[in-house]
Amino acid sequence: MGFVSILLFALGCVHCSITCCSSAEVNKHFFPPGFKIGVANAAPQIEGAWNEDGKGETIWDRYAISQPDTIYDHSSPQVASDSYHKWREDLEMVKEMGVDHYRLSIAWARIYPDGYKTDKPNERGVAYYKNLLRSLRALNIEPMVTLYHWDLPQKLQDDFGGWLSPKIVDIFADYARTCFELFGDEVKWWTTINEPKQICELGYGSGVFPPAINLPGVGNYQCAKNVLLAHAKAYHIYDKEFRQKNQGKVSIVIDTIWFEPNTTKPVDIEASERALQFSFGLYGNPVFNGDWPAVVKARVAQRSKQAGLKKSRLPTLSPEEIALINGTHDFLCINHYASHMVSALSDEPPFTDTSFDADIGVNDSIPSEWPKGGEAWFAVWPPGMRKLLVWLKNTYNNPEIVITENGFSDNAGTLEDDHRINYYRDYVSNCLDAIYIDNVNLTGYTAWSILDDWEWRVGYHSLIGMYKVDFNDPNRARTPRKSAGYFTQVAKNRCLVDPKDCVH
Template identity: 50%
Template sequence: MEYLYILCLLAPCYATLNNKKFPDDFMFGTATSSYQVEGAWNEDGKGENIWDRLLHTNPNFTVNGDNGDITCNSYHKYKEDVALVKELNVTHYRFSLAWARILPNGHVDQINEAGVQYYKNLITELRANNIEPFVTIYHWDLPQTLQDEGGWPNSNIVDAFVDYARLCFQLFGDEVKYWMTFNEPKNTCWQGYGAGTKAPGIKAAGIEDYLCSHNLLKAHAKAWHVYDEEFRATQKGQVGIVIDSNWWEPSTNSSDDLEASETKLQFTFGWYAHPIFIGDYPKVMKNNIRRRSLAQGYTKSRLPEFTPEEIEFIKGTADFLGVNMYSSALVTPVENHDVNAIGYEADSEVRDWLSENWKRGASPWLVVTPWGVQKLLRWIKEQYDNPRIIITENGYSDYDGTLDDVDRIDYIQQYLSSVRDAMDEDGVDVFGYTVWSLMDNLEWVYGFTNKFGLYNVDFNSPNRTRTAKKSVGVYQNIIRTRCLVDDCIDS
């Protein structure tokens, strides 16, 4: 066993594909997000969002100065997009609502009816084709007016988000049964307000990213309670959240490296899952950040504290858990760590890196480690009493958008096999899987250079022509047979 462990660290370690069928009710889908595909950034009354402002004022923020002004032009081509989703024969399509398209100034006193109608049309088109809408309320595109008021680190954002969420439930809830409040809150907060690598591009690590997360968790919980108290009885839907993480693989079997893995998981996934499923932040986060804060001269921890009432209010506010998982990394404790360094990564006191022997995608953070998803799912089950999980994002990037995307096919098959292993061997309650993404789109700071799509998009064409890649046929077949190999056995 130890020999196999070493081999998996030194080279790609792919098991034989699982030969058990996925359950008949297992959901297969694909996904996009509003800023990445819609375009029409200032049409029909849409307000400016933080990505619009950042990339218009600082085009060097992305590769080649790419932005979401037009991108895939899905605002005008949504019927064509739904036809592609239908062609895939998936059960569900995950997309996000653009807050500033519905509420141009971020507040409910000004509703943009054209934006509302766009999403009603999209949902109607999906329903007409027997496709379940999975709706993300917030996927990183805050209205600029709310950022001007302080953004996510300002506690006023909580009620602004809850007002927006309530309106979404009112407008679309009769046709939407799966809601996700937030996509990848770590990247909203750590990258948006800590590292500054996503909009609004603020660098205040270890301060504003923690304030952001604190408010975001309270906003999530309050929105869940609004749905539970005001809409669940009539709309009969579910509300969850989407949390992302690598699998953090101990670089050796030593107790120090095993502890480093657990610490990094708590600082990454537990940061958001622990308050929702257990109550309060993970102990290692509270202890580390307080200890380091006091050593740095602060009179209290840089990590805000929840009141006992807030802990109880947040606990239990997820009907299901969305998990975004692509990649893994090796970890070990930081030796002789700098006590004066401030930020999420420094506070964890864990060093992580990618093995040079792991196959890489175009995205610099993406390595092909399908065994990692089973390990992460098993960890989530053990930590949080086996919550209902749907893989809300998983996919592979290349540079050229090739139609002969054999690497993407291999990636999807291997990761799905590992998901099936987690269900079969570990009893993890996974009810669905979602490929990122439906089509090539704007991949944030990497612009149009990192292509994740099942469908190629010609960004040089005014029509933004979509063309099926080889992976489309393979994914269709997996969904049709509920099987990863030619000869499956019933589960």
């Protein structure tokens, strides 16, 4: 799950009132024919075995182990959920839930320990993923594989600055080609990079995530350009070299929270749209429409000029780069968890403030009556899911959409997690409303997470699994929560209510 900056947002259905897209009751439709239901997690959050079988050090390994005070509970991903050793047990859990697909990530540093392509990938790392992927196929579960879920090999950061350097583009492309070669027969759904906004803004802008580079309003935009070019090169490699044989699909995963305009005033609606174009559109627009969003280019250029800079802090995309990036998607992937309210600021932030938030220039808040999850930003408002899907449909020309993450975190970890059941029911209900009422081309839903994991800077304080993991137990025992039973019935019945009450 992505850690979301408080002042980042998304908006949709901009001319509606706050209640326009809410459902009076749970949607009773069966899921459409062919609709895919799955569960997910990622290598750095569940695998552990951080230095076993030839795996190299990642930026998260270095950060958590060397600076334990930066992690809420002083934990690290050294063991996490120990899925590297317990993957067979975890796949049995996935099978028992009756889902169609399992989203996972490949740890770059298990394939190439230093990140660089060598003559031969790490055999033990390759064997681990081959066994995992082939076992999923044998269970009739479709793997959805992410190539990069934040775990940059540390040496790439040490040698040239990681995602700040154009060098990363071809190095990532080499790694992607290797994965397509090694695992292409088992994988039909590929996603290149997970949540680039978090990689770039938190890692190279505000610096609150590793590699903890504090270059606000500069590093984040340079990172964004390199991430998009790396994704695009990987996409074209698959398209030209592997698609005909493997018949798979490739995209990038972009995350956003939903920010509802605080009022129906034009200034609040405009502020919301502007913020959306910064947070989602910064990555989505080059891929789906070509080039940076116009409002992003204009605002960063203006604020750069007012600050006395000779050129915009936002790097230019050349015509060749625009052409390379534009259209590099076979479907749209969205990670979504929470909603906020957003309004216009009364005054423009100081031009000397070069932060991403100042460039957006909006105010956000969370209504006190909205339920909260396990972190401060996690505010639950299910209509936000439907509004987001409608906005994506309208903004990106009605693409096929797959929800690649959605789920609820808490700090208690109780087995009787009715609050999580209610979350899934209400968010999926809004997905069905988007399909059947708004004609959104939504073809898949992926719940995060199948089991508790290591949640980045909050460690084991935020619990989000349908299976509880006992992190005090060396064996990392798994126990199903009530939500696991609920989601299993949803997956098997293909409906949110009793099947006898469902309609086609």
